[in-house]
Amino acid sequence: MPESDFERALNDYYVCRVSRELSNIIRKDVLTGRAKFGVSDDGKELYQVAMARAIEKGDWRADYYRGHTLLLTLGMTTPEQLLAQLYSDDQHDPFSSGRQMGGHYANQTIDEDGNWLDNTQSFNLSSATSPTAGQMARGFGLAFASKVYRMDSELPGELHSKDGNEISWTEIGDASTSEGVFWETMNAAGVTGVPMVCTVVDDGFGISVPVELQTTKGSISEALAGLQQEGDSNGIDIYTVKGWDYPALVELYPKVARRVRTNHRAALIHVQELTQPNGHSTSGSHERYKSEERLQWEKTWDCLSQFRHYLLATGVAEVADLDELDRRAKKEVAAARKRAWENLTGPRKERRDELLQQLPTEALRGPALQAFAKQVQGMNFPLLSELIDAVRRLRFQMGETGLPRGLSDWLRDATYELREAKGANLLSNTPQSPLRIGGTPATYEEGGKQLPGYEILQHYFTAKFEERPELFAFGEDVGEIGDVNQGFAGLQERFGKHRVFDTGIREWTILGQAMGMAMRGLRPIAEIQYLDYMYYGLPILTDDVATLRWRTNGMQACPLIVRTRGHRLEGIWHSGSYLAPLIGSLRGMHLCVPRNMVQAVGLYNTLLDGDDPALVIEVLNGYRLREPEPSNLLEFRVPLGVPERLTRGDDLTIVTYGACVRHCVEAAGILAERGIGVEVVDVQTLLPFDLEHRITGYLAHTNRLLIVDEDMPGGTTAYIEREIIEGQDAFRLLDAPVRTLTAAVHRPAYADDGNYASKPQTMDIVEAAVELVAY
Structure with a gap:
C-alpha cells in the first residue's frame, strides 16, 4: 500500500472513531435528558468514508436520517455542529436551525434573497426527511436534473451543473426498501437512465423486524435482479459488498461512481452485514429482540473492529498508533460536547437573568412576584418556552393590568422571537416571492375571437416555452398527445422530447422528478392527470416539497408547479374536488383553483415569476368551453390570495x-x-x-x-x-x-x-x- 494510502486509511480510521464517539454521546445525552431523541451512525461508518472518496463537488445527496460520518469525512460539519442539532440549538444548528431531529442534514443552496448559490462548487445535501423511503423520489429527481443538463447544453445552468456530470447519492435502510416508492424509484431510474447511486444500508433488521420478513429472498439485491442492465437493454447496475470490508469498499465506490458519471446508468450498492451496536435509535435497546448469538456476531463483525484488524494485519499501523487515535477521537468529541452544551446553556442563563431584571425591586414585590422570582431563579438553563409559560401563568394570576410593564414587554418580544425561530420561512419572503407579485389585468383586442379553453392553454404554453428555456413539462400522456385535454398539443414536436415528455404511471416519482429539477434551477410543470390521482403522490408533497423551505429555515427551495384537473365531470375517480385533505397537507405551497383557462394562465404567470411551489387545479369540464383570449398572455397576472x-x-x-x-x-x-x-x-x-x-x-x-x-x-x-x-x-x-x-x-x-x-x-x-x- 503506498504511503499516501496509509495516511488516508489512518485518517479514515480517525474519522470513524470520532463518528463512533459521537454516536455514543448521542445515546448518552438522550438517555440522561440532555436531548429528546437520537439516531446515529454506529456500525455504519465504514462505507461512508469509502463513499466520500467518490463524491465530487456538484454532487447531491438524498439521505435518510443518518450519515454524519460522511459529512465529517468531507469536512462539511464538526462534532460541535452535530451536537447542536441534537440539542435543538436554533443558533448553532447549521442544518435546520433547531427544527429537525438529529441526523437530518442540509446545506445552503440559495442566499437570503432567494438567488441560487453556485452549487457546482459545493457538496450538496438535499434536506433529509424522516418518512421511510421518502428520500427516494427526490433523489431520482436530483439525478434526472443532471440528465436534463447533459441533454441540453444551452440551458442557463452554470450554477447548477457541469455538463450533467453530477451524481445523486441516495441512501436507504434495507427495511425501507419494502416501501412502494423505493420500487417505483428504481424502476423509473432504470427506464430513464439517470446518474444515481443508491446505497442500501443492510443491518439485517427494520428496528426489530428481521430482513426475512421484509424482503423476498431476504436480499434486496437478489429481489431486484430483474432490473440489472444486460446487453442493449435499459436498467440499473447492482453491486454487493460487505460493510466491514474496507479494501473492497474503497475500491468499489469510486469505480461505480466513474461508471455512473460517464454512462448515466443508475447503480444500487447493497452494503451487507452491517451492525447496530447501540440499536436502531435511542427509543429502545436491540437486546430485546436479538439473540445472544446475533449480538456476539455483531460485536465480532462490527465494521470498526474489522477495520482495526485490517490496519494491524496489513502493517498500516501498530496497536499503540490506533490506541492514540482512539484517545484523540474521544478527547475531540468530549471537547465538542462541552462547547456545544455551553453554546446552548449560556444564552439560556442570560435570557433567564434578563427576565429577572424586568421585575421591580425586591421591596416592591408582592407575594405573586416573589414566588415568580424564586421559581425563575431555580431554573438552571431554562428553555425560552419555559420562561414564556411562567410569565403567562403569572399574568393570568395577576391580571393583564397587574403585570409589570417590563414583564409584559418581555413576554411580547420573547413570544414573537420563539414563533419566528420555529415558524419563519414557511413560504418565500424573498424579492421573488409570488406574494409580492401584483396583478396585471388581461387585455382584449376589439373583435377578438373566443376559443376553447384548451387552445388558449396551447397558445400560452407555446409562448412561455419560447420565453423560458428552463421550463419543462411532463407527466402521463403529456408528451406525444399533449395531455389528455390537449393543453400541450404540438409542444413536444416544437420544443423536443427532452422538454415536453411522457412518463410512466408513477405519481410519486413524477413529483420527485419535479422536486429534484426545481432544486437545481429548472422550472418543471409536473402533471398529475386527474386530481383524484394526486393521493398517490401526496406523501412527497406534504412531507418534502411543502416543508422544504421551512425545515431548512430558508436555505433551500423547490419552485415546482403541479398541474392537474378536477371538479365535476363523470365518475367516482374523475370528478375530484376533495380539497380539504390538500389544504391541510400542503401548507408551504400555494393552492390555486382557477375558474377557467384564462384565469389559469394568469396564475401560471404569477407562479413562474415567483419562487414557491404550487398546485394548480384546472376545471376538468372547462377545456372545450369558449373564452375570449387575452392579447397579453405572457403579461397577464392573477395575484395570489386576492378574490x-x-x-x-x-x-x-x-x-x-x-x-x-x-x-x-x-x-x-x-x-x-x-x-x-x-x-x-x-x-x-x-x-x-x-x-x-x-x-x-x-x-x-x-x-x-x-x-x-x-x-x-x-x-x-x-x-x-x-x-x-x-x-x-x-x-x-x-x-x-x-x-x-x-x-x-x-x-x-x-x-x-x-x-x-x-x-x-x-x-x-x-x-x-x-x-x-x-x-
Missing part, C-alpha cells in the same frame, strides 16, 4: 371557486329575476386565502354568506368559513347564520343523474340563496 367579485348585489354574498363559479353566476342571474341581488366571489386561491380581507368588505353591505363548493360536507367550506368568520372577524356583520352548500357525503356517482345527485347544481344554489335571504 374577484364577478357579480354585484345587496342581498347575499356567495363565495365559491373552480367549476362551481359558473353555476353560481348562473344562479345569480336567476335570482336577479326575482329581485334578489347576489354578489358572486371567486376566491381564486385557497392557499393563500383572501389576504386583503376583501370578502369582509363585500359582506358589510349584504350581511349574508353562502359558501358553495364540491368538497364533502365539513371540508373546504368549513375552512373557508373559518377564514372569513374567525380570521376576518366577520361574524359581527352577519344578519343570518352562515350557510354551506357542498357535494354529497358519498363520492360522485357516474353519468348525468349521478352528477346531479352528487354535486351542487344551479337550482340547489338558487334554493339555498332564497332560504338564506328569507331568514
